[in-house]
Amino acid sequence: MSRILALSDIHGFTAEARLLLEAAAYEPGRDRLFLLGDYIDYEPHTWSSLNDVMELASGGAVALAGNMERHLQRHLERELASRGSLDSASSAQLQFLQSLPLHAAEGGWLFVHAGIRPGLPLERQTEPDLIGIREEFWGAADAPPMQPSGLGRQAAQGCRRLMSCSATRRRTRSERRRESCGMAPASSASTPGPSTGCG
Template identity: 40%
Template sequence: MAIWAIGDVHGCRDRLEDLWRRLGPGRDDTVIFLGDLIDRGPDPAGVIRFVRERSAEARVVALRGNHEDLCLTWHRTRDPADRDLWMGNKGYTTLESYGFAPGDPDAAVPAGDLRFLEAMPLWHREGEVVFVHAGLRPGVPLERQDPHDLLWIRDEFYGAPEAFSHPVVFGHTPFRGVFRRGPLVGIDTGAVYGGKLTAYEPFEDRVVQV
């Protein structure tokens, strides 16, 4: 029984399909996506569809990233400022992947996929290992973490590995290779920027990249 975490996909469906084939997960395996399935890359809609369909093959846990949160905030508020913030973070690539023209005022993520995004948890734990999109605020219990930190924190988290007594696997901040500092492991290796898409098995310390 393997437990794999996959870093930020950002719309790179072809890379994700290749990585999934390499992993070959089965019904007894768990695959945890660390958030940011959408935006920036060429096929966010295809990535969402692929991840939703994989629940028939393995136990799939898809965490919320800051990009999913930006998307959900705008769909909830319809505030032009929220739309501008999402679009400024390449949200338009997600809408265009659903076939909408740039600037289409009626563009929106379909209801079924939106419900999938809304259901994404902010963190997941397997044994002593915590999986999260961005990281944790040092000194704050997991259950009391601020959602903004879970989605956005950077150096205040990974710059303080001594604050954590348990492993934390995270994405969000792109590194040129797998980031290891004490019990912290960062696996956003910049797939959408020409880097690798990374999967990591923390209990066996295995890395697979495409």
């Protein structure tokens, strides 16, 4: 049976992300894996995590852009503009970053990094919202659903449930990343709705 898996906000913890995929018994040919962004962090020592994401994507995973990927993309583009060239690894990373979509959909699920602006259809969502929206998305449970798909309320309620589950742990942010890396399996038979890395 095919499953849909989502993994988000790795922030450089690729070994832990691999352990999660192993614990979930992820099978690239059978399962659909959506990587929802923030694979890296501001610190350059985390940037090599992008190579693991590129490897997963070459094996069939769908990788989306998060705000951290856009940060590294701008950094590499500035470096390219000032130097005129990049080393081969950085060049490959830049090409990969430039190719990352902001959203993906499958089986009635919408995948984005941070969230969606309630009340706007997908085609009118902006990059800053898809990779960085916060309060407007989290407080959207009482907002009217998006038309025609009705995703606004489902997204806010689904992420609130995920947040309330993780908030009860009372661990530090880095401990939560190491423990869960934001992965939430979703059966394709489940009720369709959006899935986000939730910023």
